[in-house]
Amino acid sequence: MPKHVIEIPLENNSVDEFLIFAYKACNDLGLTVNFVSESGLTAESKMSWTKNTWGETIELSIFNGFVRIKSKSKGNTLFDFGRNKKTITRLLEEIEQVRTSIRPEEYSELQQSINENKLTGDADLLNPESEAAREQKKWWSVFVPTKDFFFTPLLIDINIVLFILMVVFSGDLASILDPDTQLLLQWGANYKPLTVNGEMWRLFTCIFEHIGIIHLAMNMYALFSVGIFLEQLLGKTRFITAYFVSGISASLISLWWHDNVVSAGASGAIFGMYGVFLALLLTNIIEKETRKAMLSSIVIFIGYNLLFGMKAGVDNAAHIGGLVSGMFIGLVYYFSLQQNANKLLRIGISVSLCLLVIVSVFAVMPRIKDPVGEYLKIVEKFQVHETEALKVYNLPDSTADESIVTELKETSIPNWQKGQLELKKLNKLQLPENLQMSATLIQQYTEHRLKYCELSIHSLTEHTDRYNAELEKENKAIETILTQLGANE
Incomplete structure (x- = not known):
């Protein structure tokens, strides 16, 4: 993940003084301070279209007379477009502003508040020897749903568990790499002769089924990469709505296009999420400089995967269907992401999208030739x-x-x-x-x-x-x- 790190001498400030200045500076900048310890503090910016913040995590640690500040982007992005460096620069400027302007009574109040909430010993994340720090570094933390990052890890967990169950109940270890067609159909793959003849539920279940562990791993990586941005930007309700609406739309397009293909995988829904992202990048909701840089990266990613999808055995119809439906969803969501959008509008758009895909399924299914x-x-x-x-x-x-x-x-x-x-x-x-x-x-x-x-x-x-x-x-x-x-x- 992209990051930027600097180290500066503590100079004339004590550790406690600098912590107080940094704590107030974070609050003044609108950063959420997660915790303060004897070693420093951690904070994060909320993802926001209007403030051009993408959920950077800031770690400020003080050791041996030096202050080390690290700003790290959330997610597996390749570029941060200078945001982490700007975040640290703004923080240092604000710390200096606080140092020269803080009132004695305000200093005392902050000192008391910090001392009451300061974490020590094994609870100190910034102390590399603490139990909390070791726990945070464990690789499986990416699979644990949190308040602001809930559905992405949950979807990943469900897909992995269902794949394991499919392999176990098949009784054939070869299914790990190449499950046979009959097994895929038993576990809900999309297949026109079955789906259009009374098994409509396959439009949904196929989103959670994968044709081998490599297929699963690639899709879950792609889901994590886009989900860590979009879920916090859209909010949980809009995110999961977009995921399932684009996934079912992709299944429907695949059904329309293919006559004798067994289709399975989350890639249609994932392409939908990239479509949402692409659509929002085409609007003015993100500042122009960032929009241009990110737009190029997203277009290259989508183009490469669509080109790869031209290989035999890849359901590009589902990919394109998911992408197009996702772009439509993104353009619709644009209105509910405006600052003046009320709660009723946000809920109404999500409900309308769900109703639209349900109506589309019942309208299109009888017209699909089989x-x-x-x-x-x-x-x-x-x-x-x-x-x-x-x-x-x-x-x-x-x-x-x-x-x-x-x-x-x-x-x-x-x-x-x-x-x-x-x-x-x-x-x-x-x-x-x-x-x-x-x-x-x-x-x-x-x-x-x-x-x-x-x-x-x-x-x-x-x-x-x-x-x-x-x-x-x-x-x-x-x-x-x-x-x-x-x-x-």
């Missing part, structure tokens, strides 16, 4: 006729030729013909290439089955072997097609 689902229904009906038609081959060996002929004429041929009628419906569907090939093969298979039945009737009725060569030819054709169908699944 050729793969139709294909599966037609093939399922065909298989019922196929099962009936093949029963002739289950007759006992002692069955008379006349009975076999009757079974072929009255059961097998009529069912193959009914199957043919069902299969003709496939010609009207716009199918993916592999299913189109399967549809053609099934129709050819049915034709050969019918031909085989007709030749068998002639052979049995005429009591002759003259049709054996043709029967063998049809049988080989049937076997070849069945092999091709198996390979094409």
Whole structure:
């Protein structure tokens, strides 16, 4: 994370004096002092569009006659655009102002207040030997929800827990890297033939499912990177609303675009959050200098990920859907982020966005064509006729030729013909290439089955072997097609 650090001599001030000056300076600058100890203090700026503060954390520590001040950006950003340096400069200027202007009675009041709240021993975060300092450095602190950073770590935790449960219940360690399609579907992946046929909940559940640990890790890193900014800037309610609205919108766009793709992952929702960020950077809510620098970084990030998404197996439709919906949300949120926006407007916008996505789902879902689902229904009906038609081959060996002929004429041929009628419906569907090939093969298979039945009737009725060569030819054709169908699944 970007940071800026300086060290200055304590000079003519005692440790207690400098702490009092620094404490008042932080308060005067609108910084929130988290705690004061014998070693120094920590404070942070609240994220604010209007004040151009991005939640810097300030640590002021005093050791061996020197004052060390560190300002650190929150989040995993690459650049701070000079904000940390400016924060320290403003703080030092304010400390000097306090030193020369503080009144004796005010000094005494601050001294008493600091002494009452001063942390010592193992509670001192600025003492590297304290238990509190060691606890703060533990890596898992990023997974712990706090007051101002609640939903981002919570979403990360939920995604990780669900992934672990999916792998454990699969009973297959290979699922860690590459879970199979059936497992993904069992745990709620988005798949058009299922989602549009009564399993609408998959639009939501797929947001929490990931196709391997690498997919999970990349998405959670991206979520953390954007969430640590946006959640505090938007507030918890607006943040989680934007996340789910853009995530469901991304799922819906993916469903519209893909016919035979199993889709899962939080990337649609995460692209939505970057879309929110991008939209706000296009407004005047952030100062021009910072806006230009951050806009370039965000555009490069989005462009790179969309380009990477052009690889096979990546659901770029969901990425684009999330990005576009996120930008729309960001532009709408712009009005509720104004200083004069009242609480009713803020709540109304979030509620309206939720209602909009719900209405969109119910309006769009019935209009989504599902050729793969139709294909599966037609093939399922065909298989019922196929099962009936093949029963002739289950007759006992002692069955008379006349009975076999009757079974072929009255059961097998009529069912193959009914199957043919069902299969003709496939010609009207716009199918993916592999299913189109399967549809053609099934129709050819049915034709050969019918031909085989007709030749068998002639052979049995005429009591002759003259049709054996043709029967063998049809049988080989049937076997070849069945092999091709198996390979094409």
